[in-house]
Amino acid sequence: MNRLVPHPILILALVLMWLLMTRFTLGNLILGTAIALVAGWALGALEPERPRIRRFWPLIRLAGIVSLDIVRSNIAVAALIVTGGRHGQRRSGFVQIPLRLRDPVPLGLLAVIITATPGTAWLEYDGESGVLLLHVFDLVDDEAWRHLIRDRYEALLLEAFA
């Protein structure tokens, strides 16, 4: 917004969290507001540009898809661990995926999604070439994973962020 209050929503959320976690008194309100303001300034100093969200609907859809995928892959990975990797049949491996995303914020979101889903681990992203290196726990088909990441997650993120 302006120089004094760089991230109003974040600061408001922080104050609210502070009050809910302690008790509502004037002292807590002042202390919480002060801390939130300092946190806002710190974030403003770290990140000069803010993410521009163009559409919210893809993000909501993405949240639904991701929570479903996390449940599913939790079950899959747990089953693989119990059966000892389909009795020795499981093969894991690295997959390289060229990404179209370039902004740091959607890339960070993608990293959270991929790491939060059991079975895929984000290892390295090369900023120059835009190639992401993934490690997949149960690798059957490289191409399927490339399609999954690019069409299922990345497309929605591209839609959401300008």
Add this chain to the structure above:
Amino acid sequence: MTETLITWAIAYAQFALAVAACLATVRALRGPRAQDRVLGLDTLYVTAMLLFVVTGIRVGTPFFFEAAMVIGVMGFVATVALAKFLIRGEVIE
């Protein structure tokens, strides 16, 4: 009836999480490499945090949640510092 059910569920959860913490410790002690130890330590932190949450449910006081939060933050900072050390601090070449 409901009370016994929940008491048993809490007891099981505490037992399972304690075993999980032991297993994470085994990985942290056994290695074989430094990144395995750090990974074991990170898992130990998360497991200990969940154990505190479950204990908080059992006792019914909010203090365990504060403790769990502190453990969570400490675990994060410790793991990040150790991982950064593994990337930069150690001279292998």
Add this chain to the structure above:
Amino acid sequence: MKHLADLPLWIGVPVALLLVIGATLTLLGTLGLVRLRSFYDRLHAPTLGTSWGAAATLLASMILFSWTEVRAAVHELVLGVLVMVTTPVTLMLLGRAALHRDRAEGHKDVPPAVARERETSGTDGRAGQGASPRPALQPDSPGIFMDR
């Protein structure tokens, strides 16, 4: 455990179920941490505990304490957000550290640095060896949480 005394069944059953699910998933994750062979496989194991292991336990606590009204269920939300935000950072950093160390020691079974492989991808087989214009992984190589 006075606060658990008169819970209705429709609160008790989901809470118990969520607790059991969460603890079991976390236990399975650490079991994988011990049993799996390579480091990169083991990197996947703790995510069981940090995704639904944590979520189920925190959800159980949220339902229970919202009912007994000891306090508002904000602590669990904050804890959940904390776990969700921090796990990717730690696991990603650990993965990069492992890659860096394996490459520096010249392990054959890890892929070489991305940029270098693209340069030599035309002549297959040479990707992992030979004179490289660039070290395996520069300490300041671009990572989304590190650069700028």
